[in-house]
Amino acid sequence: MYIHSRGHAHAWSTRVLVALAILLAPSLSFAAYPVCTVRQQASLDFGTVSGTGARDASAYLRVECSGDTNTLISTALFRVCLFIGEGSPAGIAPRRMYNGTDAYMNYDLYSDSSRTLMIGTPGSSHPLHSATFGVAPRATYYHDFPIHGRVRAGQNLPATSAYKGLPTNSMVRYSYGYVYTPTESECRAGTPGHFGGAGIANFTWSGIHARVANTCRISTATDMDFGTAGGLAAALEQTSAIRFKCPANTAWHVTLNDGAYAQAGRRFMNAGGKRLGYELYRDPALLERWGNTRATGVSGIGTNVEQSLTVHGRVFSDPAASPGSYRDTITVTLTF
Numbered sequence: 001m002y003i004h005s006r007g008h009a010h011a012w013s014t015r016v017l018v019a020l021a022i023l024l025a026p027s028l029s030f031a032a033y034p035v036c037t038v039r040q041q042a043s044l045d046f047g048t049v050s051g052t053g054a055r056d057a058s059a060y061l062r063v064e065c066s067g068d069t070n071t072l073i074s075t076a077l078f079r080v081c082l083f084i085g086e087g088s089p090a091g092i093a094p095r096r097m098y099n100g101t102d103a104y105m106n107y108d109l110y111s112d113s114s115r116t117l118m119i120g121t122p123g124s125s126h127p128l129h130s131a132t133f134g135v136a137p138r139a140t141y142y143h144d145f146p147i148h149g150r151v152r153a154g155q156n157l158p159a160t161s162a163y164k165g166l167p168t169n170s171m172v173r174y175s176y177g178y179v180y181t182p183t184e185s186e187c188r189a190g191t192p193g194h195f196g197g198a199g200i201a202n203f204t205w206s207g208i209h210a211r212v213a214n215t216c217r218i219s220t221a222t223d224m225d226f227g228t229a230g231g232l233a234a235a236l237e238q239t240s241a242i243r244f245k246c247p248a249n250t251a252w253h254v255t256l257n258d259g260a261y262a263q264a265g266r267r268f269m270n271a272g273g274k275r276l277g278y279e280l281y282r283d284p285a286l287l288e289r290w291g292n293t294r295a296t297g298v299s300g301i302g303t304n305v306e307q308s309l310t311v312h313g314r315v316f317s318d319p320a321a322s323p324g325s326y327r328d329t330i331t332v333t334l335t336f
Contacts, residue, residue, distance in 0.1 A: 032069035034076040034135060034196070036174040038203035039064050039142075042167075044149050046107070046210035052304065054153040055210070056115070060144040061203070063172055067135035075137070076176045076196065079187040081130040082145045083122040084109055085169030087205070092121060094152055097163035097208055102249065105163045105210055106155060110148040119147065122171060128184045145172075151210060156304045158249030159214035164207045172201040216246035216336040219306065224313045226278075236315040237286070244309075244334055246302025253335040254309060255297035256280055256290050259328040269315075271324030280330070281312040292333070302336070 039062045049055040067076050089096040094106035109119045111129035120126025135141045157163075175182035177193020185191075192198045224240035246252045261268040261275065268275040282288040282298055289296060290311060298309055 032066075034066060034068050034078070034176050035199060036063055036065040036078070036080055036172060036201050038062070038172055038201050041204055041206050042147070042170065043206040044109075044147060044208050046149065046151050046208075048211045048213050049105075049151050049157070050213055052154060055151040057149045058113070059147045059149075061147060061172075063143045063145060063201070065133075065135050065141050065143070065174065067137045067139045067141075069138055073137055074178050075134045076178065077132070077134050077181040077193065078141075078174055078176045079130055079132045079182040079184070079193075080143060080172055080174040081128055081184075081187040082111075082119065082147075083124075083129075083171050083173065084119050084147075084167050085121050085171075087165060087167035087169065089165065092124070093118060095165060095167070095208075097165040097210055099158070099161040099163045101161050103158050103160075103163075105157055105212075106152045107165070107208065107210070108150050108152065110150070111146065113146070113148055115148055115150050122169065122173075128188055130184060130187055132181050149208070156248050157212045158302075158304075159212040159247040160249050163210045163212070166207050167205050170203055170205065172203065174199055174201070212247055214247060214250055214336065216244055216250065216252055216302065216334050218242065218244045218332060218334055221332050224280075224311065226313070226315050232276075232315065232318040232321045235317045238313050240311045240313070242309045242311060242332055243306055245304070245306045246336055248302055248304040250302035250336050251299070252302055253294060253297050253299045255292045255294075255333045255335070256311070257292045257331040257333070259330050261328055267328065269326035269328040271322070271326040274322045274324055274326075276315065276318065276321055276326045278313060278315040278328070281314070284310075284312055286312055286314055 042061050044059045046055050046057045089098050097105040111117045111119050117127045119129050131143050173190050175186045175193045175198040177196035179194040182193035190198045220243040222240045224238050226236045226238045259267045261270045280290045282290045
């Protein structure tokens, strides 16, 4: 009886041990493997561009990579790669922003501050924008990927609306191993490193932003010189030029005031208190007076290149005019 009892007890304890092994096995298989995530939304703002010259801006994308929480595993050796998709509007080399109405702004994104290494899309052949580092078990490492942007020079850009690009399908691919750091090819393809793994961290953009300066500038307003006359038995005529530049599609309006010596809506030149009547016109026929109201001014649309307006002038005949050097000053106003 005693021997039988021992055998029975031994068999029962064996069954319990087997059951415990089954219950414990799953807990041993759960381990938090190395992983990378993007900790912020991407954004790049070029601010206000001139419309003709290049404009640079830079930003950073923060990536967080964690080591294995299973302390039996050694330091994970990472290679992390940044890819920026074409998005909307589509295109790369150049990429494009859209103002929502009638124009696109070309720009590029680079991995280096000298702006020679363009950041590619997933699957592109552009130079890889990658970083390598090791992350110890239960540790966290942060890497900031620089993103250097440049709006291309020489663009004919309207200033009607702000520009925006949204590079969708942007991602960080990462590969890690425990014997060697994964190669660029492994990271580009998302292939695990030696005894390691790989993954993708997608991220979104709040947008690529820019605005065009809605600024018009007068470059020249030439003098109108009627020369020297022996008398004013006949009228004298002359022209001058106003040259200016406005962004493409910017509506502008040019007016002329009545001068320093005007009386009753008529322009006069002055020479020591003596007056000489003259007038300024918008047309060669000298029928449309050029004044200081919207109805009597000249309007047009900017082209982002210099534009020129001709001012037509006439000194009225005045046989009784006294000799002298007559002058007046006119203010040119460019409204946009």
